[in-house]
Amino acid sequence: MSRFFSVIPVADAVTIVLGIAPQPVTEMVPVESASCRILATGVMADSDIPGFDRSVVDGYAVRAADTAGAGDAIPALLTCTGRISMGQPDGTLSLIPGTCAYIPTGGVLPAGADAVVMVEYTEEAGETVLVKKPAACGENVLLRDEDFKKGETVFSPGRRLSPQDAGVLAACGCGAVAVARKPVVGIISTGNELVPATVVPGPGQVRDANAPMLAAYLADYGCIPKVYGIVRDEKEAFEAVLKKAVPECDVVILSGGSSKDDRDMTAGTIAAMGAVLVHGIAIAPGKPTIVGRIEGKPVFGLPGHPASAFVVLIAIVRPLLDRMLSVRMPLQRTKQATLSVNIPSQRGREEYVRVLLDGSVATPLFGKSGLLNTLVRSSGLVRIPAGAEGLEQGCEVEVILW
Amino acid sequence: MSRFFSVIPVADAVTIVLGIAPQPVTEMVPVESASCRILATGVMADSDIPGFDRSVVDGYAVRAADTAGAGDAIPALLTCTGRISMGQPDGTLSLIPGTCAYIPTGGVLPAGADAVVMVEYTEEAGETVLVKKPAACGENVLLRDEDFKKGETVFSPGRRLSPQDAGVLAACGCGAVAVARKPVVGIISTGNELVPATVVPGPGQVRDANAPMLAAYLADYGCIPKVYGIVRDEKEAFEAVLKKAVPECDVVILSGGSSKDDRDMTAGTIAAMGAVLVHGIAIAPGKPTIVGRIEGKPVFGLPGHPASAFVVLIAIVRPLLDRMLSVRMPLQRTKQATLSVNIPSQRGREEYVRVLLDGSVATPLFGKSGLLNTLVRSSGLVRIPAGAEGLEQGCEVEVILW
Numbered sequence: 001m002s003r004f005f006s007v008i009p010v011a012d013a014v015t016i017v018l019g020i021a022p023q024p025v026t027e028m029v030p031v032e033s034a035s036c037r038i039l040a041t042g043v044m045a046d047s048d049i050p051g052f053d054r055s056v057v058d059g060y061a062v063r064a065a066d067t068a069g070a071g072d073a074i075p076a077l078l079t080c081t082g083r084i085s086m087g088q089p090d091g092t093l094s095l096i097p098g099t100c101a102y103i104p105t106g107g108v109l110p111a112g113a114d115a116v117v118m119v120e121y122t123e124e125a126g127e128t129v130l131v132k133k134p135a136a137c138g139e140n141v142l143l144r145d146e147d148f149k150k151g152e153t154v155f156s157p158g159r160r161l162s163p164q165d166a167g168v169l170a171a172c173g174c175g176a177v178a179v180a181r182k183p184v185v186g187i188i189s190t191g192n193e194l195v196p197a198t199v200v201p202g203p204g205q206v207r208d209a210n211a212p213m214l215a216a217y218l219a220d221y222g223c224i225p226k227v228y229g230i231v232r233d234e235k236e237a238f239e240a241v242l243k244k245a246v247p248e249c250d251v252v253i254l255s256g257g258s259s260k261d262d263r264d265m266t267a268g269t270i271a272a273m274g275a276v277l278v279h280g281i282a283i284a285p286g287k288p289t290i291v292g293r294i295e296g297k298p299v300f301g302l303p304g305h306p307a308s309a310f311v312v313l314i315a316i317v318r319p320l321l322d323r324m325l326s327v328r329m330p331l332q333r334t335k336q337a338t339l340s341v342n343i344p345s346q347r348g349r350e351e352y353v354r355v356l357l358d359g360s361v362a363t364p365l366f367g368k369s370g371l372l373n374t375l376v377r378s379s380g381l382v383r384i385p386a387g388a389e390g391l392e393q394g395c396e397v398e399v400i401l402w
Numbered sequence: 403m404s405r406f407f408s409v410i411p412v413a414d415a416v417t418i419v420l421g422i423a424p425q426p427v428t429e430m431v432p433v434e435s436a437s438c439r440i441l442a443t444g445v446m447a448d449s450d451i452p453g454f455d456r457s458v459v460d461g462y463a464v465r466a467a468d469t470a471g472a473g474d475a476i477p478a479l480l481t482c483t484g485r486i487s488m489g490q491p492d493g494t495l496s497l498i499p500g501t502c503a504y505i506p507t508g509g510v511l512p513a514g515a516d517a518v519v520m521v522e523y524t525e526e527a528g529e530t531v532l533v534k535k536p537a538a539c540g541e542n543v544l545l546r547d548e549d550f551k552k553g554e555t556v557f558s559p560g561r562r563l564s565p566q567d568a569g570v571l572a573a574c575g576c577g578a579v580a581v582a583r584k585p586v587v588g589i590i591s592t593g594n595e596l597v598p599a600t601v602v603p604g605p606g607q608v609r610d611a612n613a614p615m616l617a618a619y620l621a622d623y624g625c626i627p628k629v630y631g632i633v634r635d636e637k638e639a640f641e642a643v644l645k646k647a648v649p650e651c652d653v654v655i656l657s658g659g660s661s662k663d664d665r666d667m668t669a670g671t672i673a674a675m676g677a678v679l680v681h682g683i684a685i686a687p688g689k690p691t692i693v694g695r696i697e698g699k700p701v702f703g704l705p706g707h708p709a710s711a712f713v714v715l716i717a718i719v720r721p722l723l724d725r726m727l728s729v730r731m732p733l734q735r736t737k738q739a740t741l742s743v744n745i746p747s748q749r750g751r752e753e754y755v756r757v758l759l760d761g762s763v764a765t766p767l768f769g770k771s772g773l774l775n776t777l778v779r780s781s782g783l784v785r786i787p788a789g790a791e792g793l794e795q796g797c798e799v800e801v802i803l804w
Contacts, residue, residue, distance in 0.1 A: 031599060032629065035618035049774065051603050056772045058661050086635065086661070087595035089606035104661030106595055106706065106772075108606040119662075142772045154778065162804045163622060164777040167615030167708045170599035171608075171774055193489035193508055197433065197572035201453050204491035204510040206573075213569030216437035220565060227434065233488065259460050259488070259506030260521075304508065306569045333735060370458045370508075370544045372451065372573055375566040376556065402564045 007280035009386060010350045014319045016277050017291055020298050021323040022250055025181040031169045034161045036222060037179035038325045043155040046173040048145035053109035057140045060100040060122055060129055061113035064137040075130035084108060100129050109141055116140035158328035180325040182224045186249035187214050188241050189230045190256035191304060209306045210255040217313060222325060233262050238269040246294045258304035263288050266301045282349040282386060285369055286312040305370050311352040333401040337362035344390040354378035355399055362399050409682035411788060412752045416721045418679050419693055422700050423725040424652055427583040433571045436563045438624060439581035440727045445557040448575040450547035455511035459542045462502040462524055462531055463515035466539040477532035486510060502531050511543055518542035560730035582727040588651035589616050590630045590643050592658035593706060611708045612657040619715060624727060635664050640671040648696045660706035665690050668703045684751040684788060687771055688714040707772050713754040735803040739764035740796060747792040756780035757801055764801050
């Protein structure tokens with residue numbers, strides 16, 4: 001299974017990654033907290049919605065036939081025999097021909113009634129109500145089960161729930177709902193040159209930008225990030241942190257090891273503790289990526305440059321998270337845009353180029369690979385497929401928005 | 403100040419709402435948790451980034467002049483006088499003409515060197531290194547402060563932070579960052595017909611869908627929702643819950659009161675405890691919306707139908723939240739689309755129509771106003787301005803995505 005030092009296509013790497021994806025696990029969450037979560041099971045209406053014929057306006061419940069031909073000049077005269085109260089249906093009230101009943105919005109249509117006339121088209125005169133407009137049968141009435149029938153499927157599994165969905169789930173009787181459990185993802189930063197954000201870098205040192213970036217991205221993506229801090233480039237240190245992180249997490253991401261020696265040590269440590277499945281992917285930036293497995297858990301070795309780590313995160317790691325979350329549609333905002341200039345690319349590797357969007361015009365931000373400022377200045381990434389020798393000015397591209 | 407029963411334009415309502423917006427409040431959060439939060443202050447680089455000239459490849463640090471004219475046939479022969487280690491700059495190492503030093507990616511460029519040759523273009527022969535390609539001055543080197551200069555503004559206030567921003571903030575020395583505090587928004591459901599999701603509705607009863615929907619939306623939007631449950635349509639009950647909620651929250655939202663009597667009681671209670679500023683907005687759905695203020699806190703009365711409540715939430719309440727969060731750009735995903743059919747509308751009111759997107763074609767889902775299923779089936783909303791008599795088939799629209 002070991003694939004040392006042979007660069008493989010992105011699609012092959014993703015296939016390998018999906019092959020080692022842990023099974024999705026389900027948990028129950030209250031519907032108020034279920035927005036953005038992935039529904040694990042289908043949901044059906046547990047009863048008819050609404051459960052009764054309901055007025056959608058303030059007005060008078062009538063028998064439609066009684067209002068035929070009614071108008072301003074010759075109103076229909078109906079006797080008001082009751083007033084409907086919200087939530088308290090009057091079982092004894094039944095409209096006979098020539099009668100009506102006041103009904104508020106949302107009120108239960110009384111027996112005998114088949115329509116509601118809006119209050120604006122009526123006039124009260126003692127116990128008599130003048131109806132100045134004919135009502136069609138069913139007018140201003142939401143029928144029992146018109147929204148959802150008892151037993152009808154309302155949501156399918158794999159749906160990313162919206163706030164509106166939370167409301168509809170409540171209407172279907174769900175106080176809590178089964179969703180994919182958030183994967184716990186361990187984040188380990190490696191490198192003798194790294195110091196935390198709160199330390200002023202000494203000579204030759206740089207601050208660790210990857211751990212906060214990865215943690216923030218993973219939290220946004222519906223995972224629970226677990227940051228293990230900075231580890232020196234030493235085999236013993238790697239082994240110790242992996243021994244701790246692997247049992248505590250569903251997935252572990254190492255980032256760092258920009259030089260070949262460091263990457264080899266990362267791969268060697270993973271191989272010694274489990275297996276290395278991928279070492280090198282035809283992707284730019286991000287070629288020296290490592291995919292392995294320890295005790296059945298996926299372990300990634302991401303490049304040290306934040307921009308490279310980010311590209312590998314969305315191209316290689318995200319498919320694994322989507323599988324673990326049973327996502328049908330990846331959560332990725334994109335925008336169609338037109339390229340302002342040619343982007344050259346090397347055939348045979350998938351390339352991700354940072355672009356700045358101005359309206360729907362995308363302009364690539366070229367720059368040295370280690371720069372952070374293009375991450376801040378750019379709007380997102382454009383993917384150039386491995387089979388292309390670049391993209392031409394004026395062509396339509398999909399920008400993967402930050 | 404009181405504006406009872408006079409329907410006012412959306413823009414006027416928003417102006418009134420912004421006029422009562424509480425002042426933004428700031429809090430510190432760790433950068434790992436800062437994604438999606440709104441930056442409250444500008445951030446500058448506390449030091450040069452990087453803090454030293456840095457190699458971006460594995461290779462040999464050289465004096466570029468020494469490699470002039472080098473090629474496969476006639477390589478430049480340089481004496482290797484050292485190896486750079488990560489994070490441990492060797493202050494004594496200085497390249498004199500004719501020498502080079504091994505340098506890993508990210509390593510500190512030694513004194514005297516001005517370029518790096520990738521290891522792929524070199525060959526070791528004992529202490530001599532054969533360089534087979536000329537290096538330009540500065541090649542493969544990230545210069546000190548090339549990314550950010552000390553004191554340079556990296557982020558402006560009002561930015562909604564991304565995961566990449568979290569990484570760059572860490573690089574700038576921010577372990578924590580000042581962001582707008584999440585507004586606490588109270589949610590009160592009103593209506594004698596309402597029961598919670600976990601109760602099977604009896605005759606005339608319906609489940610409360612609004613509270614979970616509003617809570618989920620507000621949480622997604624960066625607020626802290628506080629649900630106060632269902633309150634009966636009685637003045638004493640309203641007063642009691644408002645007396646509790648107003649001091650505990652920054653904003654209070656009542657929803658329910660679909661009938662005129664109930665709305666009048668909501669408005670009357672708010673007026674008695676504070677002031678009603680708006681009662682009726684030229685918006686469809688959502689006309690019977692109430693905006694008031696109690697003890698300096700904004701209080702909204704939203705319609706009972708979930709679809710109507712949602713429209714008022716995004717059109718009227720959201721501008722208030724944006725002001726409280728000091729948001730420069732509202733967080734709203736939209737998509738350009740083409741209308742598949744005409745949508746008629748009444749001039750003089752702003753209308754929001756639910757649409758289904760198929761690629762970039764938007765088709766309106768017409769239906770009775772109380773339906774929940776169109777919330778689930780639709781992709782988003784199309785806004786028809788108050789000045790228009792509808793939108794024509796084939797016209798470009800912006801769909802406000804759920």
